[in-house]
Amino acid sequence: MRHWLLTIALALLVLPSPAAARVQVQAYALPPGGGPHDVAVGADGIVWYTAQRSGHLGRLDPASGKVDLVSLGPAAAPHGVIIGPDGAPWVTEGGTNSIVRVDPRTREVKHWPLPGSRGYVNLNTATFDRRGRLWFTGQNGVYGRLDPASGDMQVWDAPRGRGPYGITTTPAGDVYYASLAGSHIARVDVESGAATVIEPPTRDQGARRVWSDSRGRIWVSEWNSGQVSRYDPATGGWQSWKLPGERPRAYAVYVDDQDKVWLSEWSANALVRFDPETERFESFPSERANAHVRQILGRPGEVWAPESGTDRLVVYRTR
Amino acid sequence: MTARALALLVGGAATLGGLAPLRADPAGGERVFQRCMACHSVTAGEVGLPGPNLHGVIGRRAGTAPGFRFSPALVGAGARGLVWTRETLDAYLADPETFIPGTEMGLPPLRSADERRDVIDFLERRTR
Secondary structure, eight states: OEEEOOOSOSEEEOOSSGGGGTOEEEEEEOOTTOOEEEEEEOTTSOEEEEETTTTEEEEEETTTTEEEEEEOOTTOOEEEEEEOTTSOEEEEETTTTEEEEEOTTTOOEEEEEOOGGGOOOOEEEEEEOTTSOEEEEETTTEEEEEOTTTOOEEEEEOTTSSOEEEEEEOTTSOEEEEETTTTEEEEEOTTTOOEEEEOOSSTTOOEEEEEEOTTSOEEEEETTTOEEEEEETTTTEEEEEEOSSSSOOEEEEEEOTTSOEEEEETTTTEEEEEETTTTEEEEEEOSSTTOOBOOOEEETTEEEEEETTTTEEEEEEOO | OOHHHHHHHHHGGGGOGGGOOOOOOHHHHHHHHTTTTTTOOOSTTOOOSSSOOOTTOTTOBTTOOTTOOOOHHHHHHHHTTOBOOHHHHHHHHHOHHHHSTTOOOOOOOOOOHHHHHHHHHHHHHHHO
């Protein structure tokens, strides 16, 4: 493990929009060359991120700005990270084609490799169901389940081949994933493992990531169409909204504790907050070019965005 | 575009003595391409994937594959003369963000020269 002591809080920005009164933005510089891809914040406020370019898992203490790096091995190229029910960071580790847990106290790294018969699946993102089992996507056309208690892992072929990308669990425990190449979302039966395709109304929209709101409605960031869409499992209905700007492209989506929807929009190089009640967007442009935010995650009052193109983690504090 | 990219445009392969032939592994190229196949097709005419179709990529000006919306960084690199050759592909795959700052391709650096050679062999074979 390498230690980095960094200058605390390089920037506390004052935004020119009305959102300035309600949202404070703070950027944390990370060790250069890491390319932070995904981020997760635990209940204790500690932030973990995947340094995909350098093959590390990073740990940021926002109170001090101190960053530690945990090496995941010479071949590592970690994509996603989430906090498990055990409080540990769990990683979809694309470089070694394995699921990885890092002990938050000892920093021990444990691998669960995918079955060799599956080949390289291009692991993407993970989520836990309510029984403590980890579900993951592989962009080459699979999704799977790991039971950390038994070590049992199952992998299924995605119904339409390559594409499975973002994945989420609803408050009721249902699991959904998005297929970027397949332009659909799918609901996974967490007992049988069967996936049911659900077609968004916009053709070839490029559903990239998904997140659930407090009512179990599924929000979808659409890369090709530049829309955010909402699927209501109770009615089967869809609604879509185009993000602001010219030819927007929505990469990541996250729904915060107030059911506000956050998206990263690459054409404007901005994070965007959508209020479903007013149907209005607020934009928070990065002050650095090519921020390339590929995922968003938070906890009550905090929304975290890794800027993969600037080696920074940015937090949007909403209260 | 970085100084290295510019050097490749100006000097071509002569600037890359380090690219001497290594042991080729035809099956290895297909295996390495598994890291790319979620976004790229090598089948002529197949569109709709998150990355551009790579059929005919060798010899093509960067950012110009038909039917794909490229990042401003790739379009700019192409406008400045970047053409995909074995050498420029090697440099790009070795570290995409450094070779073309602002590229949106999500591939982490492909550090193994053997793997880069194999996957470029595969692209030459399958997309000409």
